[in-house]
Amino acid sequence: MIVKRLVAAAALLLLPCVAGAQAPFAGQGGQMPDPKQMSGIPLPVPDVPVGTVTVRVIRGQLTNPLPGQTVELTVAGASRTAQTDDAGRATFSGLPTGAQVKAAVTIGSERIESQDFTVAPSGGTRLMLVATDAAGDAKAAADRKLGEGPAVQGAVVIGDQSRFVLEIGDDALNVFHIFQIVNTAKRPVQTDGPIVFEMPPNAGAAGMLEGSSPNAVAAGNRVTVNGPFPPGNTIVQFAYSIPLGPSEITVAQKLPVPMTQVAVIAQKVGAMQLVSPQIAQRREMPAEGQTFIVGQGGAVKAGDTVTLTLSGLPSRPSWPKKVALTLAALILAVGAWGAYRGGTAPDERERRARLHAERDRLFSELAALETERRKGTVDPQTYASKRGALVGELEDLYAGLDRQVA
Numbered sequence: 001m002i003v004k005r006l007v008a009a010a011a012l013l014l015l016p017c018v019a020g021a022q023a024p025f026a027g028q029g030g031q032m033p034d035p036k037q038m039s040g041i042p043l044p045v046p047d048v049p050v051g052t053v054t055v056r057v058i059r060g061q062l063t064n065p066l067p068g069q070t071v072e073l074t075v076a077g078a079s080r081t082a083q084t085d086d087a088g089r090a091t092f093s094g095l096p097t098g099a100q101v102k103a104a105v106t107i108g109s110e111r112i113e114s115q116d117f118t119v120a121p122s123g124g125t126r127l128m129l130v131a132t133d134a135a136g137d138a139k140a141a142a143d144r145k146l147g148e149g150p151a152v153q154g155a156v157v158i159g160d161q162s163r164f165v166l167e168i169g170d171d172a173l174n175v176f177h178i179f180q181i182v183n184t185a186k187r188p189v190q191t192d193g194p195i196v197f198e199m200p201p202n203a204g205a206a207g208m209l210e211g212s213s214p215n216a217v218a219a220g221n222r223v224t225v226n227g228p229f230p231p232g233n234t235i236v237q238f239a240y241s242i243p244l245g246p247s248e249i250t251v252a253q254k255l256p257v258p259m260t261q262v263a264v265i266a267q268k269v270g271a272m273q274l275v276s277p278q279i280a281q282r283r284e285m286p287a288e289g290q291t292f293i294v295g296q297g298g299a300v301k302a303g304d305t306v307t308l309t310l311s312g313l314p315s316r317p318s319w320p321k322k323v324a325l326t327l328a329a330l331i332l333a334v335g336a337w338g339a340y341r342g343g344t345a346p347d348e349r350e351r352r353a354r355l356h357a358e359r360d361r362l363f364s365e366l367a368a369l370e371t372e373r374r375k376g377t378v379d380p381q382t383y384a385s386k387r388g389a390l391v392g393e394l395e396d397l398y399a400g401l402d403r404q405v406a
Contacts, residue, residue, distance in 0.1 A: 048124025060133025
């Protein structure tokens with residue numbers, strides 16, 4: 001849930017920063033809604049006077065208004081008409097509140113009607129009547145056929161709705177890549193090879209996030225996106241963690257394909273600051289009770305590296321690790337002293353050797369588990385369960401050793 005909230009906050013914060021940008025992408029394909037699905041549905045709005053209904057007439061798309069059309073409005077059984085203006089909009093005012101109304105228009109041989117609705121007692125009503133665009137529909141069908149055809153050799157880019165999201169965890173910096181891989185062609189394209197994102201050297205293993213394309217796979221320190229890429233957008237979302245420690249951490253991500261625009265949002269903690277040679281604009285913004293640093297920059301070429309440096313990070317103290325290592329060494333020393341104190345029979349020495357080997361194995365597993373925790377590759381519940389089991393086995397083992405040397 002925290003990932004979804006953070007990504008949603010990132011989208012909300014970045015939208016005002018993208019002047020003239022396209023609408024946010026919504027899943028693979030990034031298709032805009034079909035106006036036909038909204039045709040004839042009344043929408044109460046507060047910015048239209050009471051007793052007023054505006055009817056917009058278009059053909060196929062919002063960019064194709066139809067001026068000079070006669071719109072009929074039936075009000076309590078009586079008919080009124082109005083002409084659409086240059087924006088394709090007809091306005092009816094002075095309607096009695098509570099009256100049942102219905103709008104209609106005839107374009108050629110096609111009659112388009114709205115739903116029946118009631119004149120609202122507060123605010124007005126907007127609605128849209130959408131005529132069939134035969135040429136547009138034929139073009140869309142042709143485009144769909146091309147999109148379902150065989151792939152051709154081509155190129156893709158990381159689109160301008162992509163972003164880097166940085167979150168400060170308890171003991172790690174969590175880095176989210178929300179990437180929109182764009183194919184602007186009408187046919188699927190196959191790149192020269194798979195698109196591979198290599199993780200920074202200081203990062204833990206990457207994991208895919210919900211909503212990613214099934215063609216994207218995380219394995220170890222890389223994420224591989226296989227083609228072909230359909231027309232429109234392919235969404236690739238992955239994350240990894242960098243252990244906290246020093247007060248400054250640099251995230252360096254080499255890009256396998258061009259990126260049309262760099263956008264980053266970082267959760268701010270304390271006096272933390274963000275700098276990057278790719279960020280031209282930067283500001284701090286509040287959202288959901290927190291402060292975020294939002295940055296934006298221009299295009300980045302394939303093969304170049306986006307570098308994000310966070311300074312003023314909360315440092316993780318090193319003394320717990322040192323104490324743990326000291327205690328482990330002390331336990332090992334006490335165990336060794338107990339093992340070799342006094343003479344022992346051959347069978348006792350053999351049994352003690354087995355116990356020592358088992359002790360070494362358990363310590364190795366415990367150390368590996370601690371490494372996973374620092375890298376953020378194991379969830380807290382699994383970590384606590386495994387650690388408790390390993391510590392319990394070690395306690396039983398040392399109890400056995402103590403009984404032997406007592």
